[in-house]
Amino acid sequence: MKKTLIAAGLLSVFAANAQIVQPAPLVSIPTHDAFFDKLKALCGKAFAGEIAVDNPPAPGFEGALIMHVRRCTDTELQIPFHVGDNHSRTWIITKTGAGLSLKHDHRNKDGSHDEQTMYGGHTVDAGWPNSQSFPADQYSKELFAARGIPQSNGNTWQMYVYPEKFTYRLVREGREFRVEFDLTKPVALPPVPWGYAD
DSSP: OHHHHHHHHHHHHHHHHOOOOOOOOOOOOHHHHHHHHHHHTTTTOEEEEEEEEEESOOSSOOSOEEEEOOEEOSSEEEEEEEETTEEEEEEEEEEOSSSEEEEEEEBOTTSOBOSSOSEEEEOOSOOBTTEEEEEBOHHHHHHHHHTTOGGGGGOEEEEEEOSSEEEEEEEETTEEEEEEEEEEEEEOOOOOOTTOOO
16 A cells, blocks of 8 residues: 555656657748748649749740649748749748748759759748748858859849739849749649659
8 A cells, every 4th residue: 555655656746747848849920921821822733924024134944934833841842943844943942940941953854953053042031921032041152152153142032922923033233033923824734843753
């Protein structure tokens, strides 16, 4: 009887001192969540786009422009951006716990990483539920300098998502590029982007 009471007492002590064990939370704010969720709601669909601004004009965007919201989790969106028969580009939007990150995953046709890949930026403010800006991060600035294009250090990428239109925009001093996608008319799904698999 005495041993039973002692054991019960020890269990009570352990129960009183028990701790909840769980991972650190991935925090986010409402405007970032709303923007992320608006894009995530398009998951599994593809949309055609047109160049709205290309100033000064730059080569490399000839052919049909298709965005495909291809893979979505609670923390990451993978959105390939197809240009004609070029399937090298994938936008990756990630919740980081300090905001949202935008990266450009560029691949070669054999799936290997392009020399200029994973550049992008990170939000520095709340933004808006329908729009976010991603100024170039330090990795990108060092990559651009090493690649001999330091003018790209001033890049800011912007994304806008509204019920009828998604816009991808790049701006820096002396350069603006903008593509607008019609969200009212989904199109046939494009091929798997280079370097990825179903």
